[in-house]
Amino acid sequence: MRFVCRSCFVVAVVAVASPAPSQAVEPAVAPLVAIRGETVHTMAGPPIKDGVVLVENGKVTLVGSAQDIPIPPAATVLRGKVVTPGLIDAHTVVGLSGFLNQEQDQDQLDRGDPIQPELRAIDSYNPRERLVEWLRGFGITTIHTGHAPGALVSGQTMVVKTVGETVEAAAIKPAAMVAVTLGDDSRPGGDGADKKSPGTRSKAVAMLRSELVKAQDYVRKRGLPDADKRPERDLRRETFAEVLTGRLPLLVTVNRAADIDSALRIAAEFKIRIVLDSAAEAYLLADRIKAAGVPVIVHPTMRRGGMGETENISFETAAKLRAAGIPIALQSGYEGYVPKTRVALFEAAIASANGLTTEEALAAITSDAATILGIADRVGSLQPGRDGDVAVFDGDPFEYTTHCIAVVIDGRIVADTPR
Amino acid sequence: MIVRWIGFAACWLGLGVAASAQERPIAFVGAEVLPISAPPIPAGVVVVAGGKIAAVGPAASTPIPPDAERIDVAGRVIMPGLVDTHSHVGGGWGGDGSGPIQPDVRILDSINVRDSGFRKCRAGGLTALNIMPGSGHLLSGQTVYVKLRSARTIDDVLIRDASGRILGGMKMANGTNSQKDAPFPGTRSKAAALVRQKFLKAQDYRRKVAEAKDDPAKLPDRDLEMEGLIDVLEGRVIVHHHAHRADDIMTVLRLRDEFGFKVVLHHVSEAWKIADAIAKAGGACSVIVVDSPGGKIEAMDMSLATGAVLEQAGVPCAFHTDDPVTDSRLFLRTAALGVRAGMSREKALEALTLAGARMLDLDDRIGSLEAGKDADLVVLSGDPLSVRTKVLQTWVEGRKVFDRDDPEDRLFAVGGYGASRDQAAQACCTDSRFSEGR
Numbered sequence: 001m002r003f004v005c006r007s008c009f010v011v012a013v014v015a016v017a018s019p020a021p022s023q024a025v026e027p028a029v030a031p032l033v034a035i036r037g038e039t040v041h042t043m044a045g046p047p048i049k050d051g052v053v054l055v056e057n058g059k060v061t062l063v064g065s066a067q068d069i070p071i072p073p074a075a076t077v078l079r080g081k082v083v084t085p086g087l088i089d090a091h092t093v094v095g096l097s098g099f100l101n102q103e104q105d106q107d108q109l110d111r112g113d114p115i116q117p118e119l120r121a122i123d124s125y126n127p128r129e130r131l132v133e134w135l136r137g138f139g140i141t142t143i144h145t146g147h148a149p150g151a152l153v154s155g156q157t158m159v160v161k162t163v164g165e166t167v168e169a170a171a172i173k174p175a176a177m178v179a180v181t182l183g184d185d186s187r188p189g190g191d192g193a194d195k196k197s198p199g200t201r202s203k204a205v206a207m208l209r210s211e212l213v214k215a216q217d218y219v220r221k222r223g224l225p226d227a228d229k230r231p232e233r234d235l236r237r238e239t240f241a242e243v244l245t246g247r248l249p250l251l252v253t254v255n256r257a258a259d260i261d262s263a264l265r266i267a268a269e270f271k272i273r274i275v276l277d278s279a280a281e282a283y284l285l286a287d288r289i290k291a292a293g294v295p296v297i298v299h300p301t302m303r304r305g306g307m308g309e310t311e312n313i314s315f316e317t318a319a320k321l322r323a324a325g326i327p328i329a330l331q332s333g334y335e336g337y338v339p340k341t342r343v344a345l346f347e348a349a350i351a352s353a354n355g356l357t358t359e360e361a362l363a364a365i366t367s368d369a370a371t372i373l374g375i376a377d378r379v380g381s382l383q384p385g386r387d388g389d390v391a392v393f394d395g396d397p398f399e400y401t402t403h404c405i406a407v408v409i410d411g412r413i414v415a416d417t418p419r
Numbered sequence: 420m421i422v423r424w425i426g427f428a429a430c431w432l433g434l435g436v437a438a439s440a441q442e443r444p445i446a447f448v449g450a451e452v453l454p455i456s457a458p459p460i461p462a463g464v465v466v467v468a469g470g471k472i473a474a475v476g477p478a479a480s481t482p483i484p485p486d487a488e489r490i491d492v493a494g495r496v497i498m499p500g501l502v503d504t505h506s507h508v509g510g511g512w513g514g515d516g517s518g519p520i521q522p523d524v525r526i527l528d529s530i531n532v533r534d535s536g537f538r539k540c541r542a543g544g545l546t547a548l549n550i551m552p553g554s555g556h557l558l559s560g561q562t563v564y565v566k567l568r569s570a571r572t573i574d575d576v577l578i579r580d581a582s583g584r585i586l587g588g589m590k591m592a593n594g595t596n597s598q599k600d601a602p603f604p605g606t607r608s609k610a611a612a613l614v615r616q617k618f619l620k621a622q623d624y625r626r627k628v629a630e631a632k633d634d635p636a637k638l639p640d641r642d643l644e645m646e647g648l649i650d651v652l653e654g655r656v657i658v659h660h661h662a663h664r665a666d667d668i669m670t671v672l673r674l675r676d677e678f679g680f681k682v683v684l685h686h687v688s689e690a691w692k693i694a695d696a697i698a699k700a701g702g703a704c705s706v707i708v709v710d711s712p713g714g715k716i717e718a719m720d721m722s723l724a725t726g727a728v729l730e731q732a733g734v735p736c737a738f739h740t741d742d743p744v745t746d747s748r749l750f751l752r753t754a755a756l757g758v759r760a761g762m763s764r765e766k767a768l769e770a771l772t773l774a775g776a777r778m779l780d781l782d783d784r785i786g787s788l789e790a791g792k793d794a795d796l797v798v799l800s801g802d803p804l805s806v807r808t809k810v811l812q813t814w815v816e817g818r819k820v821f822d823r824d825d826p827e828d829r830l831f832a833v834g835g836y837g838a839s840r841d842q843a844a845q846a847c848c849t850d851s852r853f854s855e856g857r
Binding site: 098099100101102130131134281283284302304305307311312313314315316335337338339340341342343346349350352353354398399400401402403 | 709710711712713714715716718719743744746749752755756758759804805806807809833834835836837838839840
């Protein structure tokens with residue numbers, strides 16, 4: 001099934017992407033771009049002083065000291081104080097949750113059923129959404145976006161570049177994870193009032209375990225030698241089957257320590273991959289998370305706590321988890337009101353002022369984020385063969401008053417207005 | 420009524436002054452001092468006595484009283500305590516669902532001063548707040564101006580004038596927030612009509628009071644709604660008016676001109692589109708800076724450059740947190756983002772302090788480091804506009820109310836387990852920090 005699906009997707013890419021784009025949003029391709037920075041953070045080694053990054057036909061071809069790399073005369077040259085890989089927002093809902101916040105532009109959550117893993121992010125993503133452009137202007141070139149927290153299993157996520165006229169053109173991983181929520185947000189009725197959603201934490205875990213058990217049966221029966229005895233295709237079970245095989249991790253949005261523990265318990269029982277998301281109290285269980293080998297996409301550093309499950313949130317969560325040896329990334333998260341999205345660059349900045357070093361905070365929105373998302377062979381570092389995604393700044397990227405002055409995606413200059 | 424005011428005043432004058440006056444002068448020595456009302460002083464001295472600023476100036480020319488406690492703050496930066504013109508900390512609720520215009524309702528009657536939000540404000544360097552009811556009404560009630568003194572009850576944080584009157588503003592809003600089923604307005608025109616009708620009624624009531632000339636037989640019955648609006652009509656109370664869209668902003672100014680009240684425009688997402696018109700009309704803006712546009716239709720054209728555009732046009736500009744919309748601990752960041760988008764450093768810092776004080780009519784007491792003003796100040800580890808700068812200490816009226824070196828205070832500054840609980844009850848006279856004279 002998965003094979004069939006992916007074939008469809010490839011066909012769609014060819015069909016939709018081949019006609020010339022009709023709108024002016026697609027920037028001109030610069031076949032050769034040279035980016036020179038007083039400091040180049042490659043994220044594949046120590047920062048390079050007075051470094052150059054050469055991008056040819058969309059890919060990084062050379063990275064090194066300006067003394068060693070002559071800039072070809074034909075190259076379009078960008079200069080800045082600090083050069084980084086294009087930044088990665090490790091979890092957002094931008095493109096599904098529109099900036100107007102009206103019913104008609106909110107596609108991140110369907111409340112028809114508490115368990116809907118079959119909902120694909122590619123079928124809701126709007127590449128023209130204004131917040132995509134907003135993030136891009138701050139150097140964010142890749143986002144992990146999709147269905148939001150707020151239902152036990154709300155749907156799939158995906159990874160896209162922040163350019164492209166169509167989701168097919170933008171996506172680099174059309175199905176990335178399956179979004180699960182444990183804790184209060186998994187029971188929108190509060191007490192199972194909608195007769196479908198879980199009314200308690202125990203019920204939520206039981207419902208999720210049941211789904212995984214049913215998916216195990218489904219996989220077994222679909223493999224029966226007698227075709228007549230195989231069950232009909234079922235999108236819900238197919239998606240959970242991908243979770244069981246490890247191809248799709250569960251992205252478990254969870255905040256309280258006890259709920260984090262529940263997520264680890266489920267992962268151990270079914271031997272599945274999970275990624276913890278938000279995880280406001282993860283610092284209370286750092287040893288267990290580390291032992292389980294589970295990465296954490298840490299809540300936006302500036303996410304408001306105050307009440308409910310995030311009351312114990314800390315500016316230092318990222319630093320504490322990183323110090324414990326847990327792989328971490330940072331995110332813009334989900335915002336239900338104003339601002340409609342946060343900016344991962346800003347979240348990393350606050351984390352860098354609260355315990356992470358500059359290089360560590362940068363890794364949380366570049367190389368480490370790419371590793372957690374399984375896209376490190378494409379993005380997240382500046383080295384030959386990687387995508388030509390680059391952000392250029394006129395100072396320390398984390399300083400409030402610094403501007404992102406140029407953004408390159410796949411070798412194309414997609415933003416050059418200081419922001 | 421009058422008797423009650425006098426009672427309040429006496430109580431406050433007796434208790435409040437005793438509680439706020441520190442015994443021994445304090446001299447902060449060696450920091451870069453940003454008075455806001457004057458150019459920065461590289462290695463300055465701030466002398467504080469009796470809860471007031473006694474002197475501010477260069478170390479060489481500013482005498483330090485011999486009995487003063489000297490606090491070495493070399494390498495640090497001192498600026499006035501931050502003034503937040505629009506906050507919702509303390510869990511207060513204003514008007515209820517009974518109607519769109521509720522000038523009788525006071526936010527001060529519902530604030531929990533033990534809310535940890537107050538401690539987070541101190542951790543952010545805030546020393547004075549305008550605490551507002553929400554924006555779901557055309558007029559949601561009376562706001563209250565507070566000082567972030569250590570507090571057991573709301574009375575401990577109130578700001579009063581010389582007569583003992585509690586100081587605050589009036590919260591109003593237009594645009595989409597208040598649009599709902601009747602008796603709330605369904606359209607913008609209806610909203611304006613409802614407000615105008617109410618103010619006309621208040622004018623009428625005011626005329627009757629004046630004509631009665633204190634004759635009890637002729638005085639109309641007391642009416643708390645009308646009394647609240649008379650304070651507005653007579654300019655004793657400033658209207659703090661939520662308005663996002665350009666046309667909503669102009670509507671506020673139109674009503675101001677019709678009824679002659681004082682107003683500060685709040686949020687002003689689209690002020691950048693009509694900055695010249697606001698300047699011409701003599702408008703003043705309190706601006707929120709958030710990390711992206713949208714979230715509601717009115718904020719779709721929000722710009723980080725609002726402060727810069729208003730500065731260019733000559734419009735007075737302050738910032739606010741709208742806490743919980745933005746985090747009081749990161750209020751300095753608001754100004755820094757304003758600078759990122761083109762505002763001058765001087766105006767951005769003024770927008771956190773003196774400009775806000777002016778919009779609360781408190782600039783004779785707070786907002787800058789000048790002799791005679793309240794000793795409300797913040798000690799920073801460095802440049803106020805740097806992400807790496809920490810608020811080290813916050814002082815209100817000569818008393819230290821936040822110290823990052825104190826583990827409990829630090830918890831509220833960075834968050835963590837327990838950082839959102841109601842703050843522990845603090846008695847003004849049993850807390851060791853007070854018995855030590857801070």
